[in-house]
Amino acid sequence: MKRFKFQTRLIIGFSIILIFSFIIGAISFIELRNIRSHTEAIYQHPLAVSNSVRDINISINAIHRSMKDIVLAKNDEQLYESILIIDKYDHQIYESFKIVENRFLGDQEIVNDTYQAYKDWEKIRNEVILLKKGGHDDRAADITTGRGAFHVNQLFEKTKLLTDFAQNKADEFYQNTLSAEHKGIIMLTISISLLLLLSAITAFFISRSISKPIHKFIKEIASILRKNNDIDENILGKSEQEILAASSKKLQLAYQNLDEFNKELDRKIELRTAELKEAKEKAEESEQLKTAFLANMSHEIRTPLNSVLGFSEFLRSDSLPKKKKEIYLDMINAGGQRLLTIISDIVDISKIEAGQFSLNYEICNLNKLIEDLKNQFSIANSNKEIEIISDNALENTSSYISTDTTRLTQVISNLIENALKFTDFGKITIGYKIKNNQIEFFVSDTGIGIPKKYHQIIFERFRQTDLQNSNLPTGTGLGLAIAKGIIDLFGGNIRVESEEEKGSKFYFTIPYLPALSNEKFSPKNDNELILIASGKTILIVEDELSNYIYLRDLLNMHHFKVLHSKNGKDAVELIQRGVLIDLILMDIRMPVMNGFQATKEIRKTNKTVPVIAQTAYAMSEDKRKAIEAGCNDYIAKPITTRVFTQIVQKHLN
Numbered sequence: 001m002k003r004f005k006f007q008t009r010l011i012i013g014f015s016i017i018l019i020f021s022f023i024i025g026a027i028s029f030i031e032l033r034n035i036r037s038h039t040e041a042i043y044q045h046p047l048a049v050s051n052s053v054r055d056i057n058i059s060i061n062a063i064h065r066s067m068k069d070i071v072l073a074k075n076d077e078q079l080y081e082s083i084l085i086i087d088k089y090d091h092q093i094y095e096s097f098k099i100v101e102n103r104f105l106g107d108q109e110i111v112n113d114t115y116q117a118y119k120d121w122e123k124i125r126n127e128v129i130l131l132k133k134g135g136h137d138d139r140a141a142d143i144t145t146g147r148g149a150f151h152v153n154q155l156f157e158k159t160k161l162l163t164d165f166a167q168n169k170a171d172e173f174y175q176n177t178l179s180a181e182h183k184g185i186i187m188l189t190i191s192i193s194l195l196l197l198l199s200a201i202t203a204f205f206i207s208r209s210i211s212k213p214i215h216k217f218i219k220e221i222a223s224i225l226r227k228n229n230d231i232d233e234n235i236l237g238k239s240e241q242e243i244l245a246a247s248s249k250k251l252q253l254a255y256q257n258l259d260e261f262n263k264e265l266d267r268k269i270e271l272r273t274a275e276l277k278e279a280k281e282k283a284e285e286s287e288q289l290k291t292a293f294l295a296n297m298s299h300e301i302r303t304p305l306n307s308v309l310g311f312s313e314f315l316r317s318d319s320l321p322k323k324k325k326e327i328y329l330d331m332i333n334a335g336g337q338r339l340l341t342i343i344s345d346i347v348d349i350s351k352i353e354a355g356q357f358s359l360n361y362e363i364c365n366l367n368k369l370i371e372d373l374k375n376q377f378s379i380a381n382s383n384k385e386i387e388i389i390s391d392n393a394l395e396n397t398s399s400y401i402s403t404d405t406t407r408l409t410q411v412i413s414n415l416i417e418n419a420l421k422f423t424d425f426g427k428i429t430i431g432y433k434i435k436n437n438q439i440e441f442f443v444s445d446t447g448i449g450i451p452k453k454y455h456q457i458i459f460e461r462f463r464q465t466d467l468q469n470s471n472l473p474t475g476t477g478l479g480l481a482i483a484k485g486i487i488d489l490f491g492g493n494i495r496v497e498s499e500e501e502k503g504s505k506f507y508f509t510i511p512y513l514p515a516l517s518n519e520k521f522s523p524k525n526d527n528e529l530i531l532i533a534s535g536k537t538i539l540i541v542e543d544e545l546s547n548y549i550y551l552r553d554l555l556n557m558h559h560f561k562v563l564h565s566k567n568g569k570d571a572v573e574l575i576q577r578g579v580l581i582d583l584i585l586m587d588i589r590m591p592v593m594n595g596f597q598a599t600k601e602i603r604k605t606n607k608t609v610p611v612i613a614q615t616a617y618a619m620s621e622d623k624r625k626a627i628e629a630g631c632n633d634y635i636a637k638p639i640t641t642r643v644f645t646q647i648v649q650k651h652l653n
Contacts, residue, residue, distance in 0.1 A: 010206065017199050024191040027184075046170035048103045052096040053162045059089040059096070060118075060159075064152050067125055070132055071141045079132060086125070093118065106165045114158040121151040300342055304335035311335075340638060345478040352485035359404040359489055363515045366439075367392050367399040369409060370430060377416050377428075386423055388416075391431030401439070402513040407486045414479040415443040415506050423447030426503075438492065439512045444505035450498040459484040459494065483508070536582040536652060537561040541571040541598065542614075543590045547637075551585060554644060567591055568598025575602050581609050583651055586631065588615035588622070596629040603630040610651040614639060 066082045066089070073079040097115050104111050124147055131140040311328040314320060320328075351357045370390050378388045392399065412430065419428045426446030433440050450458065459480050487494045490510040498504035538560050542548040552562045563581070565571040567590045575581065584602070588595035599611050613626035616637040623634045635647050 012206075016202055017195070020191075020195045020198055024188070024195055027187055027191055046105075046166040046173065049100050049166040050163055050170070052099040052103075053159050053166070055096045056093050056100075057156065057159055059093045060152060060155055062089045063093075063125070064148070067128060067144050067148060070129060071137065071144050073132065083129065090122070100162060104162065104166075105169055106162075110158075110161055110165070114155070114162060117151065117155050117158055121148070121155060124148050124151060301339065304338035304342075307331050307335040308339070336638070345482060348482045349478050349485070352482065357485060357489055359407060361402050361404055361513075364401055364403050364405040364408070365396075365399055366401050366432070367394065367396050369405065370412075370432070373409065373412055373416065374430060377420065381420055384420070385425040386420065387427040389427060389429050391429055393431070393433045398514070400515045402515045403510060404490075407489075408510065411483045411486050411508065412441065412443065414483045415508075418479060418506075419443055419445035419447060419504070422504075434512055435509075437512050438509045440507055440509050442505055442507050444503065446503040449500040449502050450496065450504050451500055452498075455496055455498065458496070535561065537563060537580060538648075539563045539565060539571060539574065539581045539584045541565045541568060541584060541590070541595065542587045543567055544587075547587070551639070551644075554641065555648075568593030568595055568601075571598050572601040575606050575609075581606075583648065584609060584611045586611050586613050588613055588626065595631075596625060599626075599629040599631055612647055612651065 063086050066085045069082040069085075070079055073082060097111070097118075101108070101111050101115075124143060128140045128143050128148065131137075131143070311331050314328050315325060315332075348357070370392055374388050374390045381388075416428065416430060423445045424447070428446075429442070429444045431442060433442075484494050487508045487510070492509035492511070494506065494508035496504060496506050538555055540548055540551050540555075540562060542551065542564070543566050548564055552564070555562050563574070563579070565574055568586075569592045571584065571586070572593070586595045586599055590598075593601075595613060595615070599613075602609070602611065610632045611630060613623075613629075613631040613634045614637060615622060615626075615634075626634050632651060633647055635643060
């Protein structure tokens, strides 16, 4: 060691430790790979088989229930609805069997035997469906509860063999994993112990080999300095002197680097300060936008609310003429509709921000949609000197497309309302063209126009072109933002071309998906919706007194017998006492027990009574939860007479 410099000695010592550390790391990596391979085997084989068999059992149960529904079906609609459910679960079973077949590590004959048993049951189901279609209900019921039920039990026994094998295999893999883990722990313990011992020995010898000559060197220097301040160059020039000289140079270099680092740090601080200032300005702008939006929203809500509350006070007067009553009622209704529109805008923008907005495609007659909107807005704005015209690119017979009719109508309506808001006279044109497998819609007006600097920000949330100009019509500032969110979901884009005092023209695109007509019959007129009570009893489960009174009086107009429960628990107890109920109107948000819980409890004792969920929630997720809980249908508040009558008629008549 004496012939090596200090640096070389340190490198040798650390190299020895690093080599042993690398060996330990390699051992650890190998053992971890072994444990990982066992774990992956559990997930890729037994667990996959168990999950698929579980899905098969769930689907078998669902099909078995649907077969009972087929036997009990009272019309073709219920029959084919159950058949569609069976087809859906049949496809799921087929996919699950494919997974089991690929992942099962045991005898494939067990899988084949189970699948053949399922196919045999399928023949029995087809026989039941044919009997049901032929009107042989009793024979269909006998087969379902007899041979059908027997095959279901056989299927469950066979799937249990698959599950048991998968579980045993999983236990085997788990034991192998434990064994590998135990072995790895032992090897790591031994390796780490050896590393610690070797590190201690190496550190001892290296430190001793370095410290001993340093101490000797210090003593010699001190001795020389105590004499004539004469330094022996031979001593200083061999090793330690060179190290000291190098250290001095490195110290100077470190000082220079530190100075450069401080300067760089100052530059970064200045840059960061500028970024913070910009972020602060953006935050202040955002706060101003929110404040302006809230103030504007307060105005938008209070204005229709003022008409609702004010005219409601007028209606208390017994001496009010009938004609004025009708006018006031129209005003109240218009105010309520305006409030509902504002709430819908807020809900829509919230759903867009949360990523919960979705599209529901259906067949749509594009020309009819455009003409209906033209007629609707022409009638509503007949007092203004504005002509609304349409420009359709397709013939009526070829104007059927697949799209989300509701959301498309919402976008076009928002653009028309925006055009009407800023146009006092002239014309508004709505229409579309076909371009490169896309439909390009346009809404143009002859209004005041939009300055170019606002062409981009008008599509941002809470933005308006001039919040301070009280001469212009106001609004929530959400309409164009919602339109952009919907068009983005379609995969299209939206833009505007406009000049001040020369009008505006909005364009947006959606995919062009041609479709065939699906019109089979015309819906009934509103005045044809007649409820036939015939002494039927309806239970209203509602904790809000005003909502209950509205529904009660609406049902009393049609001579229904009405019962009332203030919460879900009371409703469940009423059903459990055996009270005959023909239909239940179930509120969702209630004290004691909510509507979801109450419906689940009711379905334990009564699986046939129709349950209609009625709630103020407007999310599609709420409808899914209601159906999963056992509700037959769903109606969102506020409940209009027409929609309410349609739903009740659907489940009673």
